[in-house]
Every structure is written in C-alpha cells, then in structure tokens.
Amino acid sequence: MFTFYGRFAAGAAVVMLFGAIAIADGLPEKNVSPVFGVELPAGYRQWQVISVAHEAGNLNDIRINLGNDIAIKAFRNGQRPFPDGTMIARVAWKLVPSARNNAIFGRPQSFVAGDPTNVQISVKNARRYAATGGWGYGQFENGKANQDAALMQTCFACHAKLLASDDFVFTSYSR
Numbered sequence: 625m626f627t628f629y630g631r632f633a634a635g636a637a638v639v640m641l642f643g644a645i646a647i648a649d650g651l652p653e654k655n656v657s658p659v660f661g662v663e664l665p666a667g668y669r670q671w672q673v674i675s676v677a678h679e680a681g682n683l684n685d686i687r688i689n690l691g692n693d694i695a696i697k698a699f700r701n702g703q704r705p706f707p708d709g710t711m712i713a714r715v716a717w718k719l720v721p722s723a724r725n726n727a728i729f730g731r732p733q734s735f736v737a738g739d740p741t742n743v744q745i746s747v748k749n750a751r752r753y754a755a756t757g758g759w760g761y762g763q764f765e766n767g768k769a770n771q772d773a774a775l776m777q778t779c780f781a782c783h784a785k786l787l788a789s790d791d792f793v794f795t796s797y798s799r
C-alpha cells in the first residue's frame with residue numbers, strides 16, 4: 625500500500641542514501657587542483673629522492689624532489705618521455721639560518737629548512753593531459769589544494785620553455 629506518506633518516506637530515504645554515498649566518496653570536499661584535478665598523492669613523503677635544490681630571491685627556499693616508483697625508475701634509466709603514472713613531488717621549506725648549528729661551528733655557515741611553503745605535484749598522463757605536454761599539475765599548502773585556476777595556467781606555460789626531449793621536467797637525477 626503506497627500512501628502519499630509512504631512515497632515521501634521512500635523518496636527521502638533515497639535522497640539520504642545518495643547523500644551518504646556522496647559524503648563517503650568525499651565528493652563535497654574533494655581536495656584536488658583546479659583545471660587538472662590532481663590530488664596530493666598518498667604516501668608521497670615516503671617516495672625516493674630525485675634531487676635537491678635551492679631557490680634564492682623571493683622564494684628563498686630549499687626544496688627536495690621526490691618521485692614515485694615509476695618516476696624513479698624512469699629517472700635512473702634516463703627514460704624520456706616519462707611513462708604514464710609518473711608522479712613528482714617538489715616539497716619546499718623556507719631557508720633559514722640555524723643559530724644552534726652556527727654556535728657549534730663557531731661561525732655563521734648553517735642554513736636549514738624552516739616553515740614549509742608548498743608542495744607542487746606533477747603527474748604524467750599523456751592522454752588526459754595532452755594539452756599540457758602530458759602533465760597535470762597541482763599545488764598544495766598545508767595539505768590543501770590551491771584553488772587558483774590562474775596559478776594552474778602558469779605551470780605548463782613555464783615548464784613548456786624546456787625542450788620536449790626533456791619531457792618538460794627541469795630536475796635531473798642526482799646520483
């Protein structure tokens with residue numbers, strides 16, 4: 625017997641069910657970059673080291689480049705273009721003097737990682753990101769995806785200044 629109330633209750637149950645599925649999927653607050661839909665990869669902090677670098681000027685940071693297994697294998701073998709599934713994480717911190725270390729050395733020579741600045745991710749998927757050389761990009765601050773779509777347009781615009789034979793990646797593997 626389908627009364628009006630019965631139908632209403634059934635409808636409400638369906639709405640609640642789909643609402644619950646949406647929340648379980650994390651749909652309402654997906655932590656991905658605009659334009660590319662790149663997320664902060666789980667476990668990226670456990671990836672292996674590709675290399676390190678320092679940027680002076682306004683950035684004044686120290687940074688490490690980490691790669692997932694696919695990336696590390698490709699870097700070690702000199703494989704270009706990088707295969708689909710390659711992921712690179714560029715993790716940066718402010719470069720600050722260490723008073724404690726300097727006291728031990730007896731002169732001001734020590735600089736260490738200070739506060740984190742941001743994490744930049746590049747992901748290779750030749751088909752999905754065909755318009756940007758096969759690379760998708762994301763930038764994360766305190767684990768949250770930066771939602772500035774204009775910022776996302778700058779990533780490949782600059783990386784594209786490299787040769788395609790470098791597959792638009794600046795960093796070389798440090799042995």
Ligand code: HEC
Binds near residue numbers: 745761
């Ligand atoms: C003005 C040029 C420029 C822009 C804009 C830029 N990058 Fe880069 N990117 C570089 C350079 C140069 C390096 C190497 C820097 C270093 O090692 O200190 C680099 C390195 C990287 C790396 C390490 C792998 C590699 O290619 O060497 C990642 C990941 C990365 N950038 C992601 C991004 C993302 C994401 C954005 C956009 C939010 C972005 N980049 C915007 C120039 C740029």
